[in-house]
Amino acid sequence: MKKIYFVSLALFSVVMVSAQDFTKRLSEARTSYAAGKLDDSRFAMQQMLQELDILTGKEVLKLLPQKMLDQSVRAGQDNVSGASGFVGVLIHREYGGKAAYDSTAIQLDIISNSPLIGTINALLSLPFGMGSNPDQKIVKVNGYKALLSKTSGSNDKPEFELQLPLNNSLITLKAPGRSQDDILKAANTLPVSDIAKLTQ
Amino acid sequence: MLKKLKEKAENAANKALDKKADDAVGNNGNNNNGGTNGSGPSGGNNGPKYGKPSNKGGAGLVSAPPDVNENLASAETAFKGNNLSDARYAVQQAMLGVELQIGQNILKSLPATIAGLKKDSMQDQVTSTGWGWAGLTIQRVYVQGDKQFTLTVANNSMWMQAINMYLTNSGYAQNTGGQQNWKQVKIKGYRAVIEYNDNTGYKLSVPLGQSSILIFEGINFASEQDMMNAANQVDIDGIKKSLGEK
Numbered sequence: 007m008k009k010i011y012f013v014s015l016a017l018f019s020v021v022m023v024s025a026q027d028f029t030k031r032l033s034e035a036r037t038s039y040a041a042g043k044l045d046d047s048r049f050a051m052q053q054m055l056q057e058l059d060i061l062t063g064k065e066v067l068k069l070l071p072q073k074m075l076d077q078s079v080r081a082g083q084d085n086v087s088g089a090s091g092f093v094g095v096l097i098h099r100e101y102g103g104k105a106a107y108d109s110t111a112i113q114l115d116i117i118s119n120s121p122l123i124g125t126i127n128a129l130l131s132l133p134f135g136m137g138s139n140p141d142q143k144i145v146k147v148n149g150y151k152a153l154l155s156k157t158s159g160s161n162d163k164p165e166f167e168l169q170l171p172l173n174n175s176l177i178t179l180k181a182p183g184r185s186q187d188d189i190l191k192a193a194n195t196l197p198v199s200d201i202a203k204l205t206q
Numbered sequence: 207m208l209k210k211l212k213e214k215a216e217n218a219a220n221k222a223l224d225k226k227a228d229d230a231v232g233n234n235g236n237n238n239n240g241g242t243n244g245s246g247p248s249g250g251n252n253g254p255k256y257g258k259p260s261n262k263g264g265a266g267l268v269s270a271p272p273d274v275n276e277n278l279a280s281a282e283t284a285f286k287g288n289n290l291s292d293a294r295y296a297v298q299q300a301m302l303g304v305e306l307q308i309g310q311n312i313l314k315s316l317p318a319t320i321a322g323l324k325k326d327s328m329q330d331q332v333t334s335t336g337w338g339w340a341g342l343t344i345q346r347v348y349v350q351g352d353k354q355f356t357l358t359v360a361n362n363s364m365w366m367q368a369i370n371m372y373l374t375n376s377g378y379a380q381n382t383g384g385q386q387n388w389k390q391v392k393i394k395g396y397r398a399v400i401e402y403n404d405n406t407g408y409k410l411s412v413p414l415g416q417s418s419i420l421i422f423e424g425i426n427f428a429s430e431q432d433m434m435n436a437a438n439q440v441d442i443d444g445i446k447k448s449l450g451e452k
Binding site: 045048049052065206 | 275278290293300311448
């Protein structure tokens with residue numbers, strides 16, 4: 007309980023600092039623009055975008071479930087990082103045991119605002135493309151189309167990966183050692199429409 | 207000329223198709239809901255009898271760059287209202303506005319002629335995605351007859367990574383034997399890569415600072431030296447400064 011309290015406090019502090027950073031960068035952007043320093047103004051705006059993406063990432067983490075299947079969240083593994091506009095912001099969460107490293111942990115990654123997402127969307131919109139790859143199929147998660155792929159596990163046991171694109175964001179769910187049905191069940195606990203509203 | 211011939215052929219084919227369709231619709235006219243008796247939405251006997259009307263005019267799209275101050279104010283309001291998505295959009299629009307202005311300033315700074323070729327203002331282009339992936343690109347074309355010189359400035363672009371690979375990878379250094387299609391050169395003190403292709407002509411790529419690249423393309427330039435002389439007429443230091451590069 008104490009641990010959760012301190013983690014929440016740390017998270018809240020980071021959010022407050024980010025809000026101040028945004029306001030500071032906004033002021034820099036305005037001042038530089040007024041002085042004709044266009045490149046400095048642009049740089050300040052890039053920093054503003056970065057702050058917004060980090061704040062959005064933290065809001066998304068708050069929306070995610072505390073439990074997935076029978077696993078609890080590994081709060082120490084929560085992470086929001088990235089470089090907006092180049093490879094997007096990466097939001098990472100794991101569900102599993104308490105050990106420092108858990109190879110069977112369910113891994114949830116959300117890349118927001120990444121220009122690399124277009125290919126998944128293209129795959130999902132092809133009416134005939136899915137037939138040619140037996141290891142992939144289109145499924146629905148809370149009404150959203152997603153791609154379920156079979157990948158090789160560590161003992162040649164099939165493992166599954168689910169990718170759900172939302173315009174220029176991508177949700178990826180991996181559940182080592184779990185069945186197709188399990189991964190779909192896990193994915194359906196995600197508040198996809200709420201995540202979509204925050205990241206669009 | 208070939209293009210015009212092709213257009214004429216296409217128009218003739220379309221007219222033939224229209225006539226066949228008109229004949230078919232005329233035979234079944236009583237079964238359709240409307241627009242089959244020569245008075246379709248486009249009006250009169252000149253409009254299509256069976257399909258949608260053709261556009262005859264419009265005001266086009268507003269091409270003014272986004273207002274930077276207005277969008278910064280919107281971003282502030284959205285942020286205070288905890289609407290992060292709208293704040294993000296507004297900041298992107300503001301950045302777009304600034305980048306377009308940077309681009310226009312650079313275009314204004316470029317010479318009116320290079321190597322006797324005049325600028326073609328109709329082909330001036332400033333493109334910005336409002337985020338750092340493809341970044342800002344600026345293009346100016348100089349042309350006279352069949353000779354053309356194109357200058358492209360790409361800022362915050364991933365393109366320059368490829369060129370830096372050329373410059374740092376010894377495998378791309380000059381060869382002593384065989385056909386030499388690329389080599390490292392220097393222009394106004396900047397390291398660059400020049401390439402030549404019989405179909406596309408000369409291409410000189412100059413990385414600038416940490417995230418920008420200048421690309422010169424020359425069609426029907428007589429020699430490498432001609433190409434370099436043309437490129438030397440561009441104020442590379444000035445462009446670098448405008449982009450905020452060090």
